[in-house]
Amino acid sequence: MTTxxxxxxTxDxxxxTxxxxxETADSTNDTADPAPDTxxxxxxxxxxxxxxxxxxxxxxxGATEAVSxxxxxxxxxxxxxxxxxxKIGKKEKRFAxxxxxxxxxxxxxxxxxxxxxxxxxxxxPEIAEELAGSPxxxxxxxxxxxxxxxxxxxxxxxxxxxxxxxxxxxxxLALSAEDYRSIAEPRVERVSTD
Numbered sequence: 001m002t003t004x005x006x007x008x009x010t011x012d013x014x015x016x017t018x019x020x021x022x023e024t025a026d027s028t029n030d031t032a033d034p035a036p037d038t039x040x041x042x043x044x045x046x047x048x049x050x051x052x053x054x055x056x057x058x059x060x061x062g063a064t065e066a067v068s069x070x071x072x073x074x075x076x077x078x079x080x081x082x083x084x085x086x087k088i089g090k091k092e093k094r095f096a097x098x099x100x101x102x103x104x105x106x107x108x109x110x111x112x113x114x115x116x117x118x119x120x121x122x123x124x125p126e127i128a129e130e131l132a133g134s135p136x137x138x139x140x141x142x143x144x145x146x147x148x149x150x151x152x153x154x155x156x157x158x159x160x161x162x163x164x165x166x167x168x169x170x171x172x173l174a175l176s177a178e179d180y181r182s183i184a185e186p187r188v189e190r191v192s193t194d
Contacts, residue, residue, distance in 0.1 A: 037133065038132070038133035038134045038140065038144065038167035039134075039166055039167040039168055039171070041133075041144060042140060042142060042166060042167060042173075043055075043166075045142070045183065046173075046175070046179075046183070049179070049182075049183045050179075051175065051176060051179040051180075051183060052161075052175075052176040052179055053173050053174060053175045053176065053179070054173065054174040055166070055171060055172075055173060056071055056163070056171070056172045056173070056174060057170060057171055058070040058071060058170060058171070058172065059170065060169035060170045061137075061165075061169060062135075062136065062137020062138060062165060062169050063137065064078050064080050064102040065102070067165060067172065068102055068163070071163050071172055071174075073163055073174075074103075075101075075102040075103040076101045076102060076103045076104075076155070076156075076159070077101070077102070077156075077159050077161070077162050077163055078101065078102030078103075078162065078163050078164065079099050079100075079101075079102070079141045079156055079162050079163065079164040080099070080100050080101065080102050080104070080106075081097060081098070081099050081132075081139040081140060081141050081164065082097075082098050082099075082100075082106050082122060082128075082139070083095055083096065083097055083098070083122070083123040083127070083128040083131055083132060083139065083148070084096045084098055084106065084108060084111050084120055084121065084122055084123060085120070085121055085122070085123045085127070086111060086112055086115045086117040086119070086120045087117055087118050087119040087120070088115055088116065088117050088118065089118060090118075094115055094117075094149065095123060095127070095131055095147055095148050095149070096111055096114075096115075096148070096149045096150075096151055097131075097132070097139070097141070097143045097148045097149070097150050097151070098111055098151050098152075098153075098191050099141040099150070099151065099152040099153065099156060099186065100152075100153045100155070100156065100191060100192035101153060101155045101156045101192060104153070104155065104192035104193065104194060105192060105193050105194070106191060106192060106193075107190070107191055107192055107193040108120045108121070108122075110189070110190060110191050110193075111151070111191055114151070114189060114191075131145045131147060131148050132145070132148075132167075133145065133167065134167035134168075135169070137165060137169060138165040138166070138167050138168055138169055139165075139167075140164065140165075140166065140167055141164055141180065141184065141186075142183075142184050143184070149187070150184060150185075150186040150187065151186060151187050151188075151189050151191050152181075152184075152186040152187075152188055152189075152191075153188075153189070153190060153191050153192040154188050154189075154190065155192060156177070157177045157180075157181060157188065158177075159177055160176070160177060161174050161175060161176050161177060162174070162175060162177055162180070163175075
């Protein structure tokens with residue numbers, strides 16, 4: 001595992017040990033860089049805003065429990081990012097990017113209630129990946145698509161920093177919760193259950 005630090009004092013957060021350019025990615029290896037635009041967009045945003053974060057390289061993994069073990073942190077510090085579809089009446093559909101601590105589950109009833117919805121479900125994998133701009137298991141806790149409403153459970157923000165796969169199965173970020181809240185501007189709501 002390789003860790004690269006980035007702080008407001010560090011301009012270049014991608015030294016020679018971290019290669020995020022698609023030209024060097026092995027196109028036959030689906031873990032090399034499945035969402036280079038989303039990954040690059042994320043790092044550019046964090047650098048532009050002076051966020052405190054660390055890039056962590058690890059074996060390819062998308063399951064929250066397994067990747068948390070690889071990164072070496074408590075499961076509660078992992079951001080589990082799920083896209084839900086909420087129907088409001090018969091004709092309106094909304095999509096919510098719901099971010100909960102890794103040791104909890106999304107509370108779909110709470111998400112439905114936030115919208116005053118009539119029906120809620122997980123978005124299909126195809127729709128979730130389209131809205132997120134990355135494959136399942138690598139969805140970011142940032143809503144880059146205007147069709148997504150972003151909700152985060154306060155339990156995740158109770159930690160000084162939290163971890164998530166960075167639109168790649170083989171690369172994660174440890175991000176300051178304070179910086180996340182100011183940059184992503186999520187709606188903080190209790191959206192998790194045991």
